Amino acid sequence: MKKKIILFYKRLKNVGGAENLLIKEYEFFSKNYECYIITYENKILSKDYKVLEVSNIFHLIVKIFLINPNVIICSSGYVDLYIATLIQFKKFYTHIHQPSLMSFNETDKFAFKNLEKLKTKFDSNNIIIKNINFFLRIRKRLNIKKKIRIYLRYFISRLAIRSSKGIFVLSDYAMEEKKSLYNISNVFSLRGAIEKSDLINNEKNKDKIKLVIVSRLDINKRISKVIKSLNLTSNKNIILDIYGRGEYKEHLKKLIKVLDLEDKVFLKGFLDENLKFKIISSYNYFICLDMADFRLSCFESLKCKTPVILTSESFPNPDFDNLKCLIYSNPDIKSLKNIFDHLNKEEQNKINWDQLKISLEKLEWSNYFRKIDEIINSN
Numbered sequence: 001m002k003k004k005i006i007l008f009y010k011r012l013k014n015v016g017g018a019e020n021l022l023i024k025e026y027e028f029f030s031k032n033y034e035c036y037i038i039t040y041e042n043k044i045l046s047k048d049y050k051v052l053e054v055s056n057i058f059h060l061i062v063k064i065f066l067i068n069p070n071v072i073i074c075s076s077g078y079v080d081l082y083i084a085t086l087i088q089f090k091k092f093y094t095h096i097h098q099p100s101l102m103s104f105n106e107t108d109k110f111a112f113k114n115l116e117k118l119k120t121k122f123d124s125n126n127i128i129i130k131n132i133n134f135f136l137r138i139r140k141r142l143n144i145k146k147k148i149r150i151y152l153r154y155f156i157s158r159l160a161i162r163s164s165k166g167i168f169v170l171s172d173y174a175m176e177e178k179k180s181l182y183n184i185s186n187v188f189s190l191r192g193a194i195e196k197s198d199l200i201n202n203e204k205n206k207d208k209i210k211l212v213i214v215s216r217l218d219i220n221k222r223i224s225k226v227i228k229s230l231n232l233t234s235n236k237n238i239i240l241d242i243y244g245r246g247e248y249k250e251h252l253k254k255l256i257k258v259l260d261l262e263d264k265v266f267l268k269g270f271l272d273e274n275l276k277f278k279i280i281s282s283y284n285y286f287i288c289l290d291m292a293d294f295r296l297s298c299f300e301s302l303k304c305k306t307p308v309i310l311t312s313e314s315f316p317n318p319d320f321d322n323l324k325c326l327i328y329s330n331p332d333i334k335s336l337k338n339i340f341d342h343l344n345k346e347e348q349n350k351i352n353w354d355q356l357k358i359s360l361e362k363l364e365w366s367n368y369f370r371k372i373d374e375i376i377n378s379n
Contacts, residue, residue, distance in 0.1 A: 003070040005033040008092075010077025011041040012051075014245055015273065016216045017296040018097045019044060022075045024192070028369040033071070038063055040077075060084045071376055074164075079153075082160030091165045093376065099174045100181060101131045102291040102313075104220055110139050110147075111154035114181060121180050127313050128173075131291075158182055165379055168372060170294035173315055188375060192368025193299035197360035199353060200304045202281035208239045209343055212283040212306075214271055214297055215290070217246030222289040222311075222331055224255055229336035231259045235343060239264055241283070243271035280304040284345055289331050298326075299363055302356060307348060309339060319359040324350045 007029075009022050022037070026049055029035045037051045038060065045051050054060045061084045064072070072092035074081045081092055100109040101118065109115055115132055122128040142150070161167065161178070167187040169175050175189040204210075215221045223242060230240060242252070242265070249267065256265045271279060280286060281304035288295050289311045298308045302325055312328040312335075320326055324347070329339045 002032065002034045004067055005029050005035050005071040005073065006064065006067060006069045007035065007037045007073050007075065008077060008081050009037065009039050009075045010080060012039050012044050013041060014216055015044050015270075018075060018095075020273075020296065021095065021097070021192075023049075024195075024365045025073070025075070025369060025372075028365065029373075036067060036069075057084055061087065064088060064090065073372075078160045078164070079156050082156070082163060086163075091163065093166045093168065093372075094161065094164045095168045096174065096178065097170065099169075099171070099177050099293050101128055101135070101177065102293060107150045108154045108157050108181065109135060110142065110150050112151070114154075115139065117180060118177065121176070125173075127315070131313075166375055171315060174293050188371075190368055190371050191294060191363055192365045193294075193296045193363040194303050194360060195365055197303070197357050197364055199357055199360075200277050200281045202278065202304070204282065204284050204345070204348075205239075209235070209237050209285070209345060210283045211238060211240045211285050211287055211309075212243065212280060213240070213287050214243045214276070214280065215288070217242075217244045217248040217252060219248055220290055221248075223248070223252060225331065225333050226287055226289065226336060227252065227255055227259065227261065227265055229333045229340060230264060231261060232333065232337045233340040235340050238340060238343065239266075240287075241266050241268050243268045243279070245270050276300070277304055280306055284348070285309055285327075285343065289329075289336075299360065303360060305348075305351075305353060307351065319362065320356070323352050323356050323359070325356055 007022060007026055012019060026035055026037055035050060037049055039051065039053060042051050042053055052063055054063055057080055060080065064084055065088060072085065072090060074092050075095045078094045085092055100106050115136055119129065119132045161182045162184055167178055168190055169178060169187060170191055172189045175187045178187045179185060213223060230238060253267060256262055280301055283306050286301035286306045287309045288298050291311065291313050293315055298310060301308050307325045307327060309327045309329060311331045313331065317326065327339060329335045
């Protein structure tokens with residue numbers, strides 16, 4: 001009889017990096033486990049997946065009790081899952097997709113002296129210190145009501161994370177941050193991004209320099225800065241296509257119209273997962289400017305032999321930085337303009353694609369989930 005595994009994701013509303021990871025995780029574990037996905041809302045997964053929708057936390061408790069899983073892995077909503085599993089004396093593993101200091105939405109860092117603690121730990125890292133100082137200024141502006149809410153959230157969040165059997169993060173930095181923030185040791189730094197490392201060859205545009213963004217459309221992705229910089233660049237040979245859905249779509253639409261860029265910037269809508277690699281491989285450059293320690297989409301783009309423009313706030317990628325496939329820019333309009341001014345197609349000829357393929361092999365999903373499976377079965 002197969003072991004049972006539950007993958008919990010709070011709400012499946014849009015397809016992004018975390019949601020793609022969940023899909024790949026289900027596909028891997030369903031080969032050897034009886035695998036279920038439990039969520040409060042599913043708008044993206046078809047009937048090919050065993051998805052169980054629950055209406056509230058009490059319904060979640062009942063589902064877990066009835067399935068009686070051997071393993072539970074949480075990708076989103078670990079506080080809810082902690083409450084649901086607490087009375088059943090079950091433990092779970094947790095994916096944390098982004099460091100606290102690279103997220104505008106995560107609030108645990110504002111509680112007590114957490115920011116000061118992290119500032120002491122990472123005092124030699126200029127990127128992190130800059131982020132900490134930014135969040136310290138935000139903390140000063142929080143009113144008493146918000147602070148109380150943050151402290152209560154942190155209390156429950158800390159209990160949930162400390163009770164987890166293991167925490168999976170995407171970088172060594174995130175591992176050290178979580179250890180410090182929650183005073184834990186069972187944190188594992190693992191990275192996965194692609195199905196296979198085989199590079200995709202597709203003919204690039206010869207007339208124009210075509211840029212592409214594939215992203216959820218929200219303010220944290222800094223897409224508006226890219227559009228504004230294109231309005232200022234002297235390089236008139238650039239076209240930008242933006243794929244994705246989100247609440248920021250109307251704002252971007254208005255911005256494009258106001259700047260009279262309707263012949264240069266195009267909102268292309270949702271990009272079908274089955275067409276993603278074929279589409280990305282036809283572009284000259286991929287842009288990804290949001291703060292993150294690890295960007296799945298960047299490595300998917302490199303698999304497509306499409307170089308990436310990303311924020312200088314990124315951590316070094318030692319396996320890729322020397323291959324001339326990553327272009328770093330400060331995340332401001334002036335810096336982006338300077339990058340675009342000098343952008344050309346010839347730079348791609350300098351990339352060592354053979355070495356890139358070797359580096360990408362380390363990021364294959366099969367290796368990533370095999371390591372998780374080993375951790376699960378060793379506990």
